[in-house]
Amino acid sequence: MVVPSITDVTMAALCPGKDKCSLAIYLSGAQQVIVGLGSLLVMPMLGNLSDTYGRKIMLTIPISLSIIPLLVLACSMTKYYFYAYYVLKTTIAMATQGSVSFLAYAYVADIVQASKRASVFGIVSGVAFVSAVLGNFSARFLSTSTAFQVAAAISVISLVYMRLFLSESLISNSICVNKSSESECLLQKAPAKKWLMFRNLLSLGDSISLLRTSPSFLKAAVIAFFYNVSEFGLYNSLMYCLKAQFHFNKDQFADLLIISGIAGSISQLIIMPVFCPFVGEARLLPIGLFFTFAHILLYSVAWAPWVPYAAAMMCVVSVFALPCLRSIASKLTGPDEQGKVQGCITGISSFAGIVAPFAFTPLTALFLSDNSPFYFPGFSIFCSAIAAMIAVILSMMIGPAPAINSIISSSDPAQTLV
Template sequence: MSATSTSSPKVNGKNALIFVLLTVVINSIGFGIMIPVLPDLLKELTGLANNEAAIHGGWLTFVFAVMQFICMPIVGALSDRYGRRPIMLLSLFGLSIDYFIMGFAPTIAFLYLGRIIAGAFGATFSTANAYIADISPPETRAQNFGLVGAAFGIGFMLGPVLGGFIGDAYGPRAPFIAAGIISMINVIYGFIFLPETLAPENRRPFKWSRANPFGSLKSLGRIKGVKGLIFVMFALAVAHTVYPSTYAFSTIEGLGWDAGDVGWSLGAFGLASIIVQGGLIRVIIPKIGLFWAGVMGMVSASIAYTGMGLAQAGWVIYAMGPFAAFAGLYNPALNNMMSTRVGKDEQGELQGAIGAAQGLALMIGPLMMTNVFERFADKTAPPYVPGAPFLLAGGLAALSLLIYVLVTNEDDRRARVSDVVEPGID
């Protein structure tokens, strides 16, 4: 039976898209709001210096990533079995609990508890991408994946600005409490308005043999090119961990910024991301094709990371903003290249496998980045290079581009979005 012959879920695709994008916006506000103040909260709870407190930031992300690595394939498989809506709502509820725990944490141990909960339920964006795959035909899927990125950009533009402002005015705990409130509102909103998009006939039985990172990769490995592209996404995700793990620490250390400066700069990045992923991507990808959009994104990422790593003044960080925004091209391009290789009943499993790869990246990346920062931000042990983690990320982005070229073929390079055909379902 072909994918085009199956019934579509009885929801308006446009309305479902709007609901998902609003959910991503609200959730990313909650995520971004805490970034500018996390260093201050860690220093308050541990009494450590800036470069030493960054190590706890890396371990917090590691704990979150371990839970994601284990749970994301399970969540993806559950969404293929029971539908997207209940899984999305459960995920959002878990994240809201995490923010409240972190906001009221009396000791550092409570921050770790919150991250465990968030990692176990952190399927928001993978489920959102499965939503997009459900409601988008192949020729518009990359653009709609880009809209998810733009929605994240909107929230990420507002979140750090709010976090920096609230943190400066009310202390480092207040943004976490605000994030919890925003996320709980999101749960209520989703419960009332979020539709189901996976039709019953497109669901498949839940199997533990496939609901784990190794089983899902083995299952998807039969599909040509998928494993190689997932590995590229993994390497890029390792590089991207430099933002949540060391951006605030690095700019505070190297440029003398405060939480407000960090928030405003991330807000500017979010605005640039909105312009690229919400608008330009709909022109760029149909014009140059998925493969070259991926190339453009990876080259831009390498330039952005390297520029930030070498920055000696704040304006350089802002100058790298457009490159950081164009880096957002690689994610929808890679996502679409993979999602069009699998059937409708495997979209959740694919997003779960991608989520597991990103979870593994979150296990490795933050520990790597924060340890590099601790070493090179120590003024007593030259060389003193607070931007060293970003230089490492730039190298990883360049390596990802090389691997990407090796795992794709001439057909991928020639293909345009209009050439993509939905696969059949076994």
């Protein structure tokens, strides 16, 4: 609901009345780097803790914290309130950005058989797209200040709903014993010595052990890195490029997000559950990544205001990539380590969020300035497309994920979903 507005809020606070603002671009890039650095450390820790204490309690933390920045801009959008929002958002996002998503994937992995995970991951992603469509559609009709007020209220409702109605999914007893397959309990097979949880929470030891123990997981991690470099590069540049080239504002940004959200919803809720059981996530992954490359490339060479809308429609295929990648990673370890695996992938994605701004923020500012070496406003987006193509090539080298049997407690109320 607030994503379409934040570019206008930032520009109005920092560069009133202008369509180009290098300060806004660099502040956004700096925020992305700081958040990525924090997430790189915190996400594996949250995944580790969720394997021990449960998904529900770990979900409570990011949902609760994410309400605070919304309340600041819900009160006022003047320059000093914006800076307060910026500091709070940057600090809190280090522990919240991406955490709800990966904990949801870990929750699904707890209760769904391995053979069905890719489809159900797609459904979870599809529900997120539906919510994005509703949020962005609301942003078209709400004033900017009202959007932040409503968003804060809905965040509180989601927290209350989660605490009241979500049942814990985690199996309490240890399942990872005497496994010989690479796909079972990688950390218990790792040659590294056991890490004490509270002694090494920030050491990233578990993530490093996962990467060293499984060549397949390492390949998935590298693909995740380049995929997220391309996504962060696109996110870091797109709205500023469209505002500078075609004078887009909140309403046009919302329209773009609605189109991509509808396309993603149709794909994840209808198309992917039908095709994935027959094609397999290992084959769908390069297809989704190729269309990720194609739609980013189209954004970069947009020559008319209608072109970004056409590019947004390509999300109907490009959104295959993330659920397939998450499903492949999920199948490479056992039930007791789903939080660690999903947290590791999210941490790697956060590392991409550190790398991307260093490359794309200066390029965006340079090619949107009057001193650009040649006229190509979308050059930084074009570089993001190159990163996506690298992910496409790497995805063709990863084999199908091994099927492992989900072990689900017969008393688990969520077993009916399987």
